[in-house]
Amino acid sequence: MISRRRFLQSSASLALLPLVPGVVRSADTVVRTRPSWQTFCTGPLYEPFVNAIGAMRANRGTTTPANWGYWVDVHVNFCPHHSPYFLAWHRGLLYRFEENLRAVSGIPDMVLPYWDYYSHPQIPPEFLDTSSPLWRKERTGADVTEALSLDPFADDVINFQRGSGNAFESKLETAPHNPVHNLIGGAMGDVAISPRDPLFWVHHANIDRLWLAWFEAGNGRHMPRAYQNYWDGSFQYGDAVDQVPRVWARNPSRYMFYVYENESMPTALPPSEPPPSTSTATASATTLSSFRSPGTAPLRPATVQSTPLGVSQSLVLDEHSITVDVALTTQDAGQVRSLLLQPKTVQADASADPLRLVLDGVQLTALGARGGYFYKVFVNLPRQAGVNQPERSYLLGMLGSFEIGVAQMQAAMQGKGMQGMKGMPAATGKPVRFVFPLSEALRDVWPTDLDTLSISFVRANGRSKPNKGHTIHIKSLSVEAGN
Structure with a gap:
């Protein structure tokens, strides 16, 4: 859940006036809550969200943020995978994409939900509806249980930056980030075109949430200072979108004014299930990990x-x-x-x-x-x-x-x-x-x-x-x- 410290940071201890669920307002700021997909898909923003995704996908071209292809190009042209500030760059990407969703939907309080696959490892059914803009036909997997790991959240993972030993950023990228892409397959399995799949955005919102959860857990967990050269690089998101200052990207509670419905680290993995086939060849060759504790x-x-x-x-x-x-x-x-x-x-x-x-x-x-x-x-x-x-x-x-x-x-x-x-x-x-x-x-x-x-x-x-x-x-x- 959201910590008391995060709530006080975000609300600035001012009188708050809730207008819609998940949004709190004060005299000079708006703090929005990004909800889990299970909460979001039953709420009032779900239908406008789907319509906005559909409008962007139907808008052919790559020259403006209202085009779906614009964000695909931004990702392949600027994203730093397996590199420093991987998480921070994607945090800025989500922030600018969420702003665009508000513009396309016409709803100022539109937010980007997250897919908590540690609790719900199956692709949400709304993304499997063939009549929905959330669907993509080339996906090859529907369950990401085998992608999940608790390694990034171990007590001895207190350093953030890769190259420092037992580093959170590299561990989170290794798993669950990369394997979730792999198991879904299709566009998601290809780094050059992965944002074509709407699942990319709810997946990365969860990755961002897990980073916040790790930091909020405290106990010595820390990140490089904003001025350190670990953050050097380009926080660009194309010619039609403003850059994000690196100090924003590493500390959204102060600069980006959003929180998550749940900011706790996962403590358990979903249970592994026996494979559909129990033949000797299949069990010995392809599913050795299915008959063991997570x-x-x-x-x-x-x-x-x-x-x-x-x-x-x-x-x-x-x-x-x-x-x-x-x-x-x-x-x-x-x-x-x-x-x-x-x-x-x-x-x-x-x-x-x-x-x-x-x-x-x-x-x-x-x-x-x-x-x-x-x-x-x-x-x-x-x-x-x-x-x-x-x-x-x-x-x-x-x-x-x-x-x-x-x-x-x-x-x-x-x-x-x-x-x-x-x-x-x-x-x-x-x-x-x-x-x-x-x-x-x-x-x-x-x-x-x-x-x-x-x-x-x-x-x-x-x-x-x-x-x-x-x-x-x-x-x-x-x-x-x-x-």
Whole structure:
């Protein structure tokens, strides 16, 4: 719920005159409440909201904010994914988009609702109505349970900025942000066109809410000061919309005058359900995480390939979960132990980690570009049940259509900055590179047997029947040790 501190900050302790639900007014300010979708869709603003979305989608072109395509172009041309101020830039985007909704709807108190998928992980039914402007036909998933994580809200995640170790912004982007995009699929699974789907906006409103909830929880959680260079960059939203001052974007309670219906961090994950099929092949290959408590590690999928340390191996991912065993000689094992015994340091660049998983030439297939899935990448998952380690102890990161699109976007920016993103086509198809640091995860689980390092790709689906076939081609997979 909204904290007393937030209420006092927003209302400025003045006499308030409520005019409509969720809006409070004083002599010099209006504080609006962004409600959950479940509250919003039964209220008086729902129909005007849908009509405004419909009007924007019907208004072809990209030159004014009244065009739906304008906001798609803004996102691909300016958004900083996997980069500092990712959350703050999107906060400004929501703020300007919400202003535009008021203009298009003609309702000064129109607000942008949020989809709380930690409580309601299924796509709201209003977005599945084929006669509604909220519908998009190319979505491939309808449930985002497998995208959710409590890692960003752990007590030891007190730093905000990426590169600082245990950082909130990067953890929230890793999950739930990216996997929600992946599991919905279609436009949502492609970073270049994701705002085409109306779900993008209620998803990002929830991401913004989760950031506020994290900060409001206190207990040492903090962000960089407004003047620090972490916020350097462009808070632009196209030629037809004013920029947002960075001090606004990092502190909306003072400058943006909105609150959320609920500003509490999630404390539990929705229960995982058994898959529709219980055949041996399906259970062992595609749904290893379905028969476990939320947040606990799955078992290691059966090995499909082996490769020596430092030697590359091609790999094709499909509807199955798989493991690649990296064989270690006695000399290799000694080198790995020596690296893990080195003092722990925070690496801003994953490539600087002394022990790392490198995926080169990563490319989506046509089926993979449709989304509706992703892979959790783990190291040294347990082979047998009974190991009660949390999933985060083994987790290296996520790999899906959205992450690959972000990597393609970053490659386009090399040497060009944001200018490199302008005009970037959807699904460029260019192979990209991923580097996952291994040292921290291996220190957490500290393997007693170092004859192999096992890299597992555990498939997650959006509770729909998975499409069978190749999704991701990896030209070169290798584990590298040393500088």
